[in-house]
Amino acid sequence: MFIQELVDFLNTSIPPGIQEEYDNSGLLVGDTSQELKGVLISVDATEEVIDEAIRKQANFVLTHHPVIFSGLKTLTGKNYVERTVMKAIRNNLAIYAAHTSLDNLKEGINFKMAHKLGLKSPTILRPAKNQLLKLVFFVPHDHADAVRKAVFDAGAGIVGDYEGCSYNLDGKGSFRPGEGTDPYVGQIGEMHFEEETRVETWLPRYKTSQVLKAMNQAHPYEEVAYDLYPLVNSDNETGAGVIGELEEEMPEKEFLEQLKQTFGVPVIRHTKLLYSFVQRIAFCGGSGSFLLEDAMAQGADVFVSADFKYHRFFDAEEKILIADIGHYESEAVAKDFFYELVREKFPNFAVHLSEINTNPINYF
Numbered sequence: 256m257f258i259q260e261l262v263d264f265l266n267t268s269i270p271p272g273i274q275e276e277y278d279n280s281g282l283l284v285g286d287t288s289q290e291l292k293g294v295l296i297s298v299d300a301t302e303e304v305i306d307e308a309i310r311k312q313a314n315f316v317l318t319h320h321p322v323i324f325s326g327l328k329t330l331t332g333k334n335y336v337e338r339t340v341m342k343a344i345r346n347n348l349a350i351y352a353a354h355t356s357l358d359n360l361k362e363g364i365n366f367k368m369a370h371k372l373g374l375k376s377p378t379i380l381r382p383a384k385n386q387l388l389k390l391v392f393f394v395p396h397d398h399a400d401a402v403r404k405a406v407f408d409a410g411a412g413i414v415g416d417y418e419g420c421s422y423n424l425d426g427k428g429s430f431r432p433g434e435g436t437d438p439y440v441g442q443i444g445e446m447h448f449e450e451e452t453r454v455e456t457w458l459p460r461y462k463t464s465q466v467l468k469a470m471n472q473a474h475p476y477e478e479v480a481y482d483l484y485p486l487v488n489s490d491n492e493t494g495a496g497v498i499g500e501l502e503e504e505m506p507e508k509e510f511l512e513q514l515k516q517t518f519g520v521p522v523i524r525h526t527k528l529l530y531s532f533v534q535r536i537a538f539c540g541g542s543g544s545f546l547l548e549d550a551m552a553q554g555a556d557v558f559v560s561a562d563f564k565y566h567r568f569f570d571a572e573e574k575i576l577i578a579d580i581g582h583y584e585s586e587a588v589a590k591d592f593f594y595e596l597v598r599e600k601f602p603n604f605a606v607h608l609s610e611i612n613t614n615p616i617n618y619f
């Protein structure tokens with residue numbers, strides 16, 4: 256098995272197309288034509304982690320945080336990023352990161368945490384905007400089924416738990432084939448009217464090329480008439496953070512105690528205790544303070560995240576309890592997510608969880 260196969264699987268399961276604009280998720284280092292020998296999973300890629308991969312004879316390091324984040328202009332080993340990348344290249348290792356692509360994935364890292372906290376029917380806290388497109392295409396009646404099926408198979412037409420969603424309208428298309436064409440119906444130089452179906456469906460933006468490719472391959476015409484429209488609808492299938500409710504309300508101190516246990520946190524930074532009981536919980540792994548207003552607007556009793564600055568705690572306005580549990584601690588679950596994902600798909604393959612705690616923050 257080659258590295259390419261694992262990269263393709265990861266790109267399909269955690270599409271880099273749903274990452275935030277500032278991010279750098281995906282394959283960062285590596286020759287995909289190399290044979291895959293083993294996978295090491297870590298939150299971060301550091302020199303120590305690369306050493307561990309070499310020791311464990313794994314040549315693929317799968318991490319949450321992208322070690323190359325804002326671009327590399329030199330490779331001289333002057334900082335840990337350059338040294339990590341250089342060590343990986345020297346030893347023929349690949350590095351792949353799924354960062355905000357994993358954050359924005361429904362049933363990704365945040366949903367995994369929601370399940371761990373026992374939140375029922377969790378939903379995305381801030382659904383992604385400008386992610387959906389409407390696709391309209393025109394196809395002869397007798398080919399409508401085949402083309403519809405092709406675009407559905409490629410990932411179009413999914414609305415919540417429904418698939419194969421489309422709207423279909425019969426009508427007439429017209430065209431005059433020019434010199435040098437090879438029309439499926441009609442004669443060169445003559446106006447032709449064909450009974451066609453107008454099919455409307457929608458798709459997430461990141462699936463555009465695969466859906467259009469499938470449509471073109473299944474369509475009988477040389478030139479396929481289609482329209483793509485950007486939609487302002489929110490995409491409930493991707494987005495940041497998660498919100499849900501505990502099975503039963505519980506005393507807030509008891510909930511904070513449970514957070515400490517679940518995340519292995521020695522200390523929680525929090526705003527003033529407010530309620531005797533809490534039930535509605537918002538969560539975002541990593542630096543999630545940008546979602547505070549979303550959590551408040553959706554009536555969360557507690558917002559669990561990390562990296563809150565001093566002034567951000569004031570913004571809670573005694574309306575919500577902020578619980579800052581630490582960046583690494585809130586995202587360590589990414590390792591379990593990756594492990595289960597890769598293990599399930601490639602059960603006979605060597606997949607290791609890194610034994611190194613890469614958290615740069617210590618508590619005294």
Ligand SMILES: [Zn+2]
Pocket residue numbers: 320540541542582586
């Ligand atoms: Zn993070």
